[in-house]
Amino acid sequence: MSIEQRPVIAISLLSEIAQAISHLNADRALLFLTESAVSVTECLGALLLTPHEKSNTMIPFVKSFQEATPEPEITNDFLSDCFAVFMRLHNNAFGTPASEYEISEKHPVSKMSAWPVMLSGKPVGLLVMFKPENRSDFSFEQRSFLEIITPFMGSLFENLRLNNEMIHKNSRLSALYEISQQAESLIDFRDIYDALGKVARSFINFDVYLLYFVSADGKTLEARLDQNAYESLPRSIQIGEGPVGLAAKELKPYLTYTREFNSVLILPIEVSGRLIGVLTIGSRKPYAYRDEDIIGLRIIATQIASIDHMFKDLIRLKGFTERILESMTSGVLIFNPEGRATYANPEIKVIMGRQFPEGWSPFDSVDKLPDRLNELMVEALTTNITLESEKVKIRNSSPARIVEVNAFPFRNETGGMLGTAVFIKDVTEISALEEQLKRADKLSALGVLAAGIAHEIRNPLTGMKMIVQLLQSEFGVKDPRSEPLYIIQSEIDRLESIIGNLLDFARPSKPKAIDVEPEKVVEDCYVLIKNQLKKQNIRFSKTVVPNCPKIVGDPDQLKQVFINIMTNAVQALQPEGELRVNIDTRDDFVIVAFEDTGSGIPASRLPDIFNPFMTTKEDGTGLGLSMALRIVEEHGGRIEVQSVVDEGSAFTVYLPRKQE
Known part of the structure; x- marks a missing residue:
C-alpha cells in the first residue's frame, strides 16, 4: 500500500516527519518518531534498538514511555530475543519480511512486539512496542502508521551513521x-x-x-x-x-x-x-x-x-x-535567524502565485504577503514558537483560497537558533469538501424531517380545504360570512405551496443531462421578471463572452437556480437600481455572475445564506438558495458570493463546460 493510500491518521504527521529528516537532526528526529509511535498506537512505551557491531546483542538507542508507566528493566534475555528477531530478518533481508514480530520475553504489565526498521531492503534496527497486557492487536490505522514511520527511521539511522563517520574522519584529519x-x-x-x-x-x-x-x-x-x-x-x-x-x-x-x-x-x-x-x-x-x-x-x-x-x-x-522538499505537496520557506528567506521550494511559488527571492522577509514594508498570513510569519519569526495548523483565507486571489500554515524553529545541539521553517499547504478543496459534506448531512436530515412534517400537515389541510369549499358553496359569494372563508382558502393555498417546496427540497429530482446554452436560460428568466424590473424602474444588462460554450445539465433546474438569484436581487434593489448578468468562461467552467447594487448582505450572515429556512422575508421559506446550491453542486459546480452592505452583492455560479 502506497503512502497516498494510507489512512488519514498517518498523513497528518507526514509534514513533521519530513521536517525532522530535512534538517538532519537525526537524534531528535528519531526520538520524535518514537514518541509519535507511542502516542498514535496508545502503547505504554517503545524502545528503538540497534545491533552491536561486535557482540551478538541489541543496544537501546531511543526510549519513550508514558509518565504513568514504570520503565521496564532491559534484561540480557530480552535483548537476546530481539537480536534473534533481527538476525532472522537479516538472513532473509531481500525476502518479504513481516511488519510485526512477537517478543517471547515476558513483561509483568505488557506484551511486546518488534517492528523492523529497514533501509534499502536490509534491517538496521527494531522498534519494540510495549502494549498493555489486556490490549488487543493494533488497529489497521495504527499498523499503517508504524509501517510508514519505520522506513523514515531507517533513513535517519543512515544519516546518523554518515554524520558520525564524517565526525570520525574529521578527528583523524586533526592529527595531520x-x-x-x-x-x-x-x-x-x-x-x-x-x-x-x-x-x-x-x-x-x-x-x-x-x-x-x-x-x-x-x-x-x-x-x-x-x-x-x-x-x-x-x-x-x-x-x-x-x-x-x-x-x-x-x-x-x-x-x-x-x-x-x-x-x-x-x-x-x-x-x-x-x-x-x-x-x-x-x-x-x-x-x-x-x-x-x-x-x-x-x-x-x-x-x-x-x-x-x-x-x-x-x-x-x-x-x-x-528532493524531499521539492517533492512535498506543501510549500516550504526556510528563514535564517535574522528572518530572511534562504530557501523556497517550487510548491510555495505555485500556492502563493509569486516568487520568493533569497533574502525576502515578511518584516519588509513592501512585497508583503496577504495580511493574516504575513502576521503569522512575523509571529513565528519573532517569538520562535511552533505554529500548528493555522488556517488563513486568502481573499486577494480569484477564487479565494484557504491555506494551512505550520511553522517551527530549528536549533543546533546547544539550543542556538538555526532558523525557522514555514510550511504552507493549499487546503481549499479539502475545506470545501468538508463544508460540502457537513451541508449534505444537514440537508439530508432536514429533508427527511421536512418530508415527514409536510405529509403530516397536508392531510389535515386537505380536510380543512374541503370543509371551507363546502361552506363557500352553501353561503354564496355575496354572503358576508364568505369573506373569512376566502381568507382561510388563501392561507390554505399558501400552506400547500410551502408544503410543495418542502417536498421538492426533501425529494429532489435527478437532473437531466442535455446540452444547455447558459444565455438562453438567462433570457428565459429575464422574461419572467421583466415586468417587475419595469415596475421598479431597475436597469438590466447582460454581457456574454463570444462563442460561449454549452454546458450539460437540466435547463429547468438551472432556470430555477437563476430565477431564484435574480428574484432575490430584484427584491434587494431600490428603484433606479441595477442588475447585471455576465456570462464568461474560465478554465473548464462557464461562469454566470449576477451583480446587483442593492442593500448587500452583512458579513456575519454570509456563511448562513445557503442554510435551509434561512430567510429575512416575511413570506419566504428560506429554501430557495439551499435548493439552488444543491442543484449547482449536483451539476458539478459551485456558487461563490461576495457582498458589501449598502453597495450590493455578486452571486457567481460556476458550471462545468461541455467537453468537446
Missing part, C-alpha cells in the same frame, strides 16, 4: 594538521585530481604526476595526467597487471622505475577499505623517494580522498534533502 597545514589552503573540493597534485607538489618533487581512477565496472584503472603524456606510463591498466595494477589489487605502495623515470612511486588511495584510485609520481632522479615521503604522501592522499568522499556525501545528502 602539522603535515597538511600548507597543503590545506591549496585544496579545491571541486576536483580531487587538482587537490592531490597541488598538495603533493608542495612537499615532494616529481617530474610527472598521474592519478588513476577505478572504472565503472571496477576492472580497470583509467589515467588522468597533469601534463603531456609519457609512453612509459600506460593510460589504461587492468587491475592486477603490472606495478600499478598490483598496487591497486593488493592495496600496497610500490617503488619502481621506467625507461624515462628512475624513480616511480605508486600509491593506492583507499577510503574505508575501498579503492578510490592509484596515485603515481615519477622523477628522473634515482632514489628520489624515501620511506618518510611514502608515509607522508600516503597520509595526505588518503585524507584528501576522504575529504572528497565526505564532500560528495554531503552533496548527496543535500540533494536528498532538497
Whole structure:
C-alpha cells in the first residue's frame, strides 16, 4: 500500500516527519518518531534498538514511555530475543519480511512486539512496542502508521551513521594538521585530481604526476595526467597487471622505475577499505623517494580522498534533502535567524502565485504577503514558537483560497537558533469538501424531517380545504360570512405551496443531462421578471463572452437556480437600481455572475445564506438558495458570493463546460 493510500491518521504527521529528516537532526528526529509511535498506537512505551557491531546483542538507542508507566528493566534475555528477531530478518533481508514480530520475553504489565526498521531492503534496527497486557492487536490505522514511520527511521539511522563517520574522519584529519597545514589552503573540493597534485607538489618533487581512477565496472584503472603524456606510463591498466595494477589489487605502495623515470612511486588511495584510485609520481632522479615521503604522501592522499568522499556525501545528502522538499505537496520557506528567506521550494511559488527571492522577509514594508498570513510569519519569526495548523483565507486571489500554515524553529545541539521553517499547504478543496459534506448531512436530515412534517400537515389541510369549499358553496359569494372563508382558502393555498417546496427540497429530482446554452436560460428568466424590473424602474444588462460554450445539465433546474438569484436581487434593489448578468468562461467552467447594487448582505450572515429556512422575508421559506446550491453542486459546480452592505452583492455560479 502506497503512502497516498494510507489512512488519514498517518498523513497528518507526514509534514513533521519530513521536517525532522530535512534538517538532519537525526537524534531528535528519531526520538520524535518514537514518541509519535507511542502516542498514535496508545502503547505504554517503545524502545528503538540497534545491533552491536561486535557482540551478538541489541543496544537501546531511543526510549519513550508514558509518565504513568514504570520503565521496564532491559534484561540480557530480552535483548537476546530481539537480536534473534533481527538476525532472522537479516538472513532473509531481500525476502518479504513481516511488519510485526512477537517478543517471547515476558513483561509483568505488557506484551511486546518488534517492528523492523529497514533501509534499502536490509534491517538496521527494531522498534519494540510495549502494549498493555489486556490490549488487543493494533488497529489497521495504527499498523499503517508504524509501517510508514519505520522506513523514515531507517533513513535517519543512515544519516546518523554518515554524520558520525564524517565526525570520525574529521578527528583523524586533526592529527595531520602539522603535515597538511600548507597543503590545506591549496585544496579545491571541486576536483580531487587538482587537490592531490597541488598538495603533493608542495612537499615532494616529481617530474610527472598521474592519478588513476577505478572504472565503472571496477576492472580497470583509467589515467588522468597533469601534463603531456609519457609512453612509459600506460593510460589504461587492468587491475592486477603490472606495478600499478598490483598496487591497486593488493592495496600496497610500490617503488619502481621506467625507461624515462628512475624513480616511480605508486600509491593506492583507499577510503574505508575501498579503492578510490592509484596515485603515481615519477622523477628522473634515482632514489628520489624515501620511506618518510611514502608515509607522508600516503597520509595526505588518503585524507584528501576522504575529504572528497565526505564532500560528495554531503552533496548527496543535500540533494536528498532538497528532493524531499521539492517533492512535498506543501510549500516550504526556510528563514535564517535574522528572518530572511534562504530557501523556497517550487510548491510555495505555485500556492502563493509569486516568487520568493533569497533574502525576502515578511518584516519588509513592501512585497508583503496577504495580511493574516504575513502576521503569522512575523509571529513565528519573532517569538520562535511552533505554529500548528493555522488556517488563513486568502481573499486577494480569484477564487479565494484557504491555506494551512505550520511553522517551527530549528536549533543546533546547544539550543542556538538555526532558523525557522514555514510550511504552507493549499487546503481549499479539502475545506470545501468538508463544508460540502457537513451541508449534505444537514440537508439530508432536514429533508427527511421536512418530508415527514409536510405529509403530516397536508392531510389535515386537505380536510380543512374541503370543509371551507363546502361552506363557500352553501353561503354564496355575496354572503358576508364568505369573506373569512376566502381568507382561510388563501392561507390554505399558501400552506400547500410551502408544503410543495418542502417536498421538492426533501425529494429532489435527478437532473437531466442535455446540452444547455447558459444565455438562453438567462433570457428565459429575464422574461419572467421583466415586468417587475419595469415596475421598479431597475436597469438590466447582460454581457456574454463570444462563442460561449454549452454546458450539460437540466435547463429547468438551472432556470430555477437563476430565477431564484435574480428574484432575490430584484427584491434587494431600490428603484433606479441595477442588475447585471455576465456570462464568461474560465478554465473548464462557464461562469454566470449576477451583480446587483442593492442593500448587500452583512458579513456575519454570509456563511448562513445557503442554510435551509434561512430567510429575512416575511413570506419566504428560506429554501430557495439551499435548493439552488444543491442543484449547482449536483451539476458539478459551485456558487461563490461576495457582498458589501449598502453597495450590493455578486452571486457567481460556476458550471462545468461541455467537453468537446
